Amino acid sequence: MRAGIRTVQRISSTRAFARLAPHVIPALDRAVHRLTRGKVLLSAQMLPGLVLTARGARTGLPRRTPLACMPDEATGTWILVGSNFGRPGHPAWTGNLLAHPEAEISWRGGDVPVRAELLTGAERAAAWQAALVFWPPYAAYQARVEREIRLFRLTRRDAHGE
Template identity: 70%
Template sequence: MAPGARSARKAVQKISSTRAFARIAPHVIPVMDRTVHRLTRGRVMLSAQMLPGLVLTVRGAKSGQLRTVPLACMPQEGTRKGAPEGWILVGSNFGRTGHPAWTANLLGCPDAVVSWKGRDVPVRARLLQGAERAEVWEAALRFWPPYATYQARIEREIRLFRLERGD
């Protein structure tokens, strides 16, 4: 990573750790990402300029209706058909008290689709627990250190999911 990009990333990490960011970002970032994603036919997400991102489509746990949400993700090693072998999703909800709705939806219906760089990929989600969760949590903290700040200010345990390709 270039020095300028590294310092920009540090600045964004610092800002994203604030409570003000947690209040504002959930109302702004997903709207921008959905709009740009739609206009570019799935090829671009603004937030992915700082963190890798995908768009998750999953059935609502209560409604059964399809729900679409742009999310930061940690792509897993290896590729197949132009996309990673899988992804890790962190249900941080920007450090707000409740679990994000998409996590309940994945618990209720683990079969979903991700849009990754213009490609739709069927996936199956699995909630991580125990030693596997601990290992992935450490990797998530190295990937995006503000997750530690989010976890410190809430009582719930942040949910982690592994999305495994279904194709």
């Protein structure tokens, strides 16, 4: 199993993967997630994953995006890495969270209202180090781009937005 993970990590670090994956993986994830009523996310077979529903920064319309995440069971939070597979621009979902931090995630078959916080400074540095241990290809993604990859912490909020 470990050799399989290393192979996937090597492949996911390539520029070819960065060109192809954004067009294939999210579409497959959304379709399987819908068909299984939120119980299965294909990419989560390798990394923990969720489906983020955030309002569009400009339109305000709900946008659903399947994403890998780093769950922290102890605190009940999730870290999201805006790597965009090592492509130059920030992924759209990060701009959506900056404009509208209150969102919802589908996590393990349930819907969870969350609030997103862009991590900065020492908190970002610590989360980035954890991300590199969690998924080493993030280092290759950061090396390919001039922008600083955005990291967000998602925290549960109650149904009333608190």
